[in-house]
Each structure stands twice: as structure tokens, then as C-alpha cells.
Amino acid sequence: MKTSRLFPATALLSLLGLLNPSLTAQEGTAQTKGLVPLPVTVLDMPVEQAVLTPAPNVPPPLKRKYAARVIVNLEVREVVKRLADGVEYTFWTYGGSVPGSFIRIREGDVVEFHLNNHPSSKLPHNIDLHAVTGPGGGAASTFTAPGHSSQFTFQALNPGLFVYHCATAPVPMHIGSGMYGLILVEPKDGLPPVDQEYYVMQGEFYTTGKYGEEGLQSFDMGKAIDERPPYIVFNGAVGSLVGDKALTASVGQRVRIYFGVGGPNVTSSFHIIGEIFDTVYPEGGLSLPNRNVQTTLVPSGGAVAVEFKVDVPGTFILVDHSLTRAFNKGALGMLKVTGPENRIVYSGKEIDAVYLGAQADAGSESAKREAALKTRIAAEIKSNPTIAGLTKEMQIEKGQQVYMGLCFACHQPDGKGLPGAFPPLALSDFLQADHERAVRIILKGLTGPVTVNGQTFNSAMPPQEAVLTDAQIADVLTFVLNSWGNKGDALSTAQVKAIRNENH
Numbered sequence: 001m002k003t004s005r006l007f008p009a010t011a012l013l014s015l016l017g018l019l020n021p022s023l024t025a026q027e028g029t030a031q032t033k034g035l036v037p038l039p040v041t042v043l044d045m046p047v048e049q050a051v052l053t054p055a056p057n058v059p060p061p062l063k064r065k066y067a068a069r070v071i072v073n074l075e076v077r078e079v080v081k082r083l084a085d086g087v088e089y090t091f092w093t094y095g096g097s098v099p100g101s102f103i104r105i106r107e108g109d110v111v112e113f114h115l116n117n118h119p120s121s122k123l124p125h126n127i128d129l130h131a132v133t134g135p136g137g138g139a140a141s142t143f144t145a146p147g148h149s150s151q152f153t154f155q156a157l158n159p160g161l162f163v164y165h166c167a168t169a170p171v172p173m174h175i176g177s178g179m180y181g182l183i184l185v186e187p188k189d190g191l192p193p194v195d196q197e198y199y200v201m202q203g204e205f206y207t208t209g210k211y212g213e214e215g216l217q218s219f220d221m222g223k224a225i226d227e228r229p230p231y232i233v234f235n236g237a238v239g240s241l242v243g244d245k246a247l248t249a250s251v252g253q254r255v256r257i258y259f260g261v262g263g264p265n266v267t268s269s270f271h272i273i274g275e276i277f278d279t280v281y282p283e284g285g286l287s288l289p290n291r292n293v294q295t296t297l298v299p300s301g302g303a304v305a306v307e308f309k310v311d312v313p314g315t316f317i318l319v320d321h322s323l324t325r326a327f328n329k330g331a332l333g334m335l336k337v338t339g340p341e342n343r344i345v346y347s348g349k350e351i352d353a354v355y356l357g358a359q360a361d362a363g364s365e366s367a368k369r370e371a372a373l374k375t376r377i378a379a380e381i382k383s384n385p386t387i388a389g390l391t392k393e394m395q396i397e398k399g400q401q402v403y404m405g406l407c408f409a410c411h412q413p414d415g416k417g418l419p420g421a422f423p424p425l426a427l428s429d430f431l432q433a434d435h436e437r438a439v440r441i442i443l444k445g446l447t448g449p450v451t452v453n454g455q456t457f458n459s460a461m462p463p464q465e466a467v468l469t470d471a472q473i474a475d476v477l478t479f480v481l482n483s484w485g486n487k488g489d490a491l492s493t494a495q496v497k498a499i500r501n502e503n504h
């Protein structure tokens with residue numbers, strides 16, 4: 001277990017670096033030991049340059065059956081980027097984005113590692129690779145001032161999927177600003193081939209502003225100590241794997257996701273809604289696969305490789321199954337699968353019929369009379385304005401219960417939504433323009449850009465067709481249309497039913 005260990009020398013140097021960011025070359029190289037004399041066995045190894053990729057991409061599998069001397073060049077950059085719509089953050093990165101570039105090597109490789117800190121950086125940084133056997137996982141040898149480059153060599157003794165991260169003081173702040181990534185050490189015999197490989201990391205951001213508060217945010221140490229992050233996200237931003245940035249696959253393909261948690265604190269209950277991981281390499285050890293797992297727990301500073309075959313088309317949602325993190329803090333991504341349906345594996349909703357319970361045996365005379373009476377009552381209600389009004393009030397009451405059990409989490413109890421994340425339902429021009437479209441949105445969900453009252457939202461609303469009945473949808477929309485200053489229209493169960501059955 002190599003978590004972020006700090007050694008006195010490193011700590012001292014970090015301190016120097018923080019007090020005096022313009023570290024001189026001499027100070028920066030105070031620990032330099034000179035190049036290691038490599039034995040002939042290593043010198044004889046073929047040399048190659050590692051391919052590094054930004055998430056969600058993964059470098060191609062290594063086909064070679066021998067160990068090599070691999071040169072890794074990783075650049076640290078401090079960059080201002082989007083954390084959520086309207087929200088920016090000064091990310092400290094390995095390679096320019098969060099998470100850091102994916103590094104892929106093979107068991108037995110001798111790695112010549114270069115950490116290059118861009119001259120525009122304000123702070124010194126280093127790297128602790130959990131794949132390294134040695135003090136600080138490399139941290140003690142890679143403390144690098146802005147405009148400097150450090151080199152050290154290590155041999156990858158253990159196969160596995162490992163996290164790397166910055167270990168410069170204050171460590172939680174460096175990790176909490178995005179300084180983490182994954183390094184895969186393939187076993188000698190490689191991994192089973194798959195059709196798609198993806199790279200996803202979860203990490204939380206302790207911004208001074210609360211979720212969605214616009215502007216350039218800075219790191220809030222108090223929230224970090226209390227472990228109260230406003231953001232918990234995949235790949236460095238809210239919505240980084242949503243809409244046209246979603247992961248993709250075709251029906252029949254096998255998918256492998258290398259999933260890591262940078263933290264600095266929060267663990268992940270990683271789950272994909274609508275999929276079962278047929279293979280999980282728990283905790284990133286690649287030797288003992290677990291089978292048929294629904295949710296896998298990934299520690300902070302840990303990783304997992306999951307595999308599954310996609311059998312049916314649709315959108316599959318990646319979440320931290322600690323679900324307020326997914327629906328309120330950003331830990332939500334998408335895998336879009338295209339291809340032919342397989343209605344034996346998954347039929348889609350087949351039937352929505354009236355259910356009267358055991359007392360009314362369908363087809364019996366009494367059931368028929370009951371149905372006829374219901375129709376008459378419905379007709380009577382329609383023609384009687386008092387009763388019709390009462391029906392609407394009842395719908396509003398019931399609809400409020402649906403709203404407060406489901407919709408409020410995103411659209412907020414006051415219907416005003418959250419800027420940059422969830423559109424308002426209060427006085428929404430988009431909603432008022434077309435009520436039937438709203439029914440379709442609730443049934444089928446909505447992704448891609450949508451403009452409400454002049455503000456563009458580009459996020460995802462999950463489909464509710466499997467969750468809500470026609471009556472509940474009619475009720476909740478009637479509630480929405482009669483709240484917060486909205487116009488006061490009503491929708492009937494029959495209208496919703498007709499829309500649900502449109503394509504059948």
C-alpha cells in the first residue's frame with residue numbers, strides 16, 4: 001500500500017517551494033543522485049516511448065511479449081477550465097486535463113520517467129505512482145519546480161491498475177485540484193482482448209462557492225477537511241461524459257472501463273444503470289476476477305477494471321450509486337449503445353393496461369358494469385364544472401407528492417432549477433409552449449442542448465417511463481402547470497396514455 005507518503009526531505013523542499021515558488025536549479029536538484037548504471041540485461045532491452053492519452057481514451061494494448069525500456073514524458077500544467085456550466089477552476093494537471101494522461105506499460109518494464117513542470121506553473125509538483133516500489137512511489141525523486149524536469153527510473157514489478165497522484169504539500173489540495181491519473185501495468189500475458197476500452201476517474205472538488213455558483217472558484221480547505229465537496233464528478237467536470245461526449249459502443253461489443261478514484265477523500269460505489277459487470281478486477285489487481293457484479297466499491301487512491309458485453313441499444317448511465325452524488329453533485333456519465341434491439345433480452349414496455357385488482361375479475365360481468373359506470377362518471381365529471389375543478393385540485397395534490405418525491409431533486413422545490421444544471425419549470429417558456437412535448441420528456445428523458453427562458457442547458461434528464469404511471473405523469477404536470485405562477489392548465493391520464501402509446 002503506497003498512499004501519499006511524505007518524507008522529511010520532500011516535505012522540507014515542498015515547504016521551500018511554497019514559500020519561494022521561483023526555486024533555483026540548485027535547490028530543485030538537491031537530491032539528484034545521477035543516472036543509475038543500468039546492467040547489460042536492461043541496456044539490451046528495446047527502448048520505446050510510452051503513448052499517453054487524455055481521458056476517456058486509453059492507449060492501445062501492448063502486443064509485445066517481452067519487457068522493454070519505456071520512456072514516459074509527463075507534463076504538469078496549471079490550467080483554467082470548465083468545472084460546470086458557468087463555473088471555472090484552476091486545475092493542476094498531468095498532461096493538461098483531469099484526470100491525468102493514461103500511462104500503459106507491461107510487467108517487468110524498466111521505466112525512465114520524466115516529470116516536466118511547465119514554465120507557466122506557479123507551484124512545484126511531484127508524482128507518487130502506486131505502481132512504483134520505492135520511497136514515496138517516486139515522489140521523493142520527482143519534486144519539480146516550474147520550468148524544471150526531473151528524471152527517475154523504476155521497474156514495474158507488479159501488474160495491476162494503479163493510481164498516480166501529486167504528493168506535494170498540502171497533498172489534499174494538489175489532488176483536490178485534479179492531480180491524479182491511472183497507470184496500467186499489463187500482466188506478462190496481457191489482458192483478454194475487448195472491443196472498446198475507456199478511462200474514467202472520479203474525484204471531488206471543494207469549491208468556495210456552492211454547486212452551480214458561477215465564476216472562477218478556488219479551493220476551500222475547510223470544506224476539504226470536513227469532506228463536504230460541492231462537486232463529485234467523473235473526468236474533471238460536470239457533464240464530461242454526457243451528450244455528444246458520452247462513451248459509445250455497438251450492440252455485441254465487449255467494453256472495458258478502467259475506473260479510478262483520485263479523491264482526495266471520497267470513495268465510489270461505481271455502477272452502470274442497466275448493465276451488469278460480468279468481470280470485475282477488484283481494487284485494480286488484475287489476477288483474481290470477480291463475476292457478475294452490480295456495484296463495485298472503489299477506494300480513494302484505488303482503481304478497478306470492469307468488463308461487460310452490451311446486448312441491447314440505449315443509454316446506460318454511469319453513476320456513483322451514492323446517488324445524491326450522481327444527481328446533485330455531478331458524478332453521472334453516459335454510455336450510448338447503438339445497434340439492433342433484442343426484445344428477448346429487453347422488450348421495452350410491452351403493455352400498459354388497466355389493473356383493477358382481485359375484486360374485479362377482468363372479463364366478468366361485474367367488471368364490465370364497473371368499467372361502464374366509470375366511463376359514465378368520467379363523462380359526468382367532464383360536463384360538470386364543479387367536479388372537474390375538484391378533480392384538478394386532487395390532481396394538483398397528488399402531483400405535488402410526485403414532484404416532491406422525484407423532480408424536486410433536480411428542478412428544486414421552488415421549481416426554479418439550478419443555473420447551468422437544471423432548467424426551471426417555474427415560468428418556463430419551453431414548458432408552456434408545448435405540454436405534450438413535456439409529457440414526452442418525462443417519459444423518454446431529455447439530453448442535448450435545450451434553451452429555457454434564454455438560458456441553454458446541456459445535461460440529461462433521466463427517462464421516467466418505467467417509474468411513473470400515466471396518472472402520476474398527468475398529476476405531476478398538472479401540479480407544475482398550476483404552481484409558481486404558471487398558467488394553470490391541466491393534463492389528463494388519457495392524454496398521457498395516448499402519448500405513451502404513440503409509437504406502438
Ligand SMILES: [Cu+2]
Pocket residue numbers: 092124125126166167168174179
Ligand atoms: Cu502538485
